[in-house]
Amino acid sequence: MTCRRPAARIGESIEDLAPGPGPLLPREYAELEWATDDTGDRYDLTARHPDGNRIEVRVDAHGSTVLFLGQTPVTALYEPHEFRWPEPVRRSATLTPGHLLCYECDGLGACDCCGGRGWLPSEPHGRSRRPQCAARRICPICGGAGELGLSQLSPYQRTRYPELGR
Ligand SMILES: [Zn+2]
Numbered sequence: 001m002t003c004r005r006p007a008a009r010i011g012e013s014i015e016d017l018a019p020g021p022g023p024l025l026p027r028e029y030a031e032l033e034w035a036t037d038d039t040g041d042r043y044d045l046t047a048r049h050p051d052g053n054r055i056e057v058r059v060d061a062h063g064s065t066v067l068f069l070g071q072t073p074v075t076a077l078y079e080p081h082e083f084r085w086p087e088p089v090r091r092s093a094t095l096t097p098g099h100l101l102c103y104e105c106d107g108l109g110a111c112d113c114c115g116g117r118g119w120l121p122s123e124p125h126g127r128s129r130r131p132q133c134a135a136r137r138i139c140p141i142c143g144g145a146g147e148l149g150l151s152q153l154s155p156y157q158r159t160r161y162p163e164l165g166r
């Protein structure tokens, strides 16, 4: 009678679950590629599918730990849709008396860096969360108003409007 390590027996039992293609098995199951590895400390069973899915079972040879790992191919969670910039909240014709179009956003009101999304596209990770508005979505200069009061402009802000002169 041979005495084998329990982990190895578990591994072989798992292998028994992986027969060749059969009439009752879905096609995806038959396409799995199985691999086993006995490191001495651990027994690994890996099943890979050509579509990028992978399942791995790790059985600890010296303890009772069984670890299940899974991996899927990179998958988009939603369809990307084209971004449309919002309409400006102010135009020259709709300015409040005594106000000027914001020099930063030119009346947009929304952050003119991220367009009011609060994030920027950043492939391959998807999104960057460091736009100039710090995710507040509105123009940091006018606070979303799209205009600035002429009497409240700082000396620096006045330099952004050359038409005001000195
Ligand atoms: Zn922004």
Ligand SMILES: [Zn+2]
Binding pocket: 102, 103, 104, 105, 106, 107, 108, 109, 139, 140, 141, 142, 143, 144, 145, 146, 147
């Ligand atoms: Zn603005």
